[in-house]
Amino acid sequence: MFVRRLVLLWCVVFLAVGLAGDAQRSVRVRGYFRTDGTYVAPHYRSAPDGSFLYNWSTRGNVNPYKGKVGSRDYPPVRSRSGIGSVTASGAAK
Numbered sequence: 001m002f003v004r005r006l007v008l009l010w011c012v013v014f015l016a017v018g019l020a021g022d023a024q025r026s027v028r029v030r031g032y033f034r035t036d037g038t039y040v041a042p043h044y045r046s047a048p049d050g051s052f053l054y055n056w057s058t059r060g061n062v063n064p065y066k067g068k069v070g071s072r073d074y075p076p077v078r079s080r081s082g083i084g085s086v087t088a089s090g091a092a093k
Contacts (some may be wrong), residue, residue, distance in 0.1 A: 024055070026064070 031042040044065050046056045052075035056063040061070040 002032065021069065025047055026044045027047045029043050029045055032040050034040060052058060055072075056068070056070055057072045058070045059073050062068070063070075
């Protein structure tokens with residue numbers, strides 16, 4: 001009986017930790033209007049964690065809400081002025 005309760009407790013803790021981890025990987029973005037007047041509907045995006053590898057747009061990852069497969073190979077490289085960005089291959093975005 002003790003072993004059964006211990007296993008059940010372990011399963012509950014494992015499930016709770018797993019769900020909490022998934023919740024931290026996405027952020028809900030409220031709807032907003034761009035400066036040109038275009039409305040952007042509410043949506044989810046990957047949480048900002050400072051790592052390019054964990055973004056949904058990175059090759060090998062999948063957006064869990066839309067099922068879209070990531071296609072980007074390299075993180076964007078910011079110019080020295082901070083204006084605009086280019087890909088690692090040097091092509092302008």
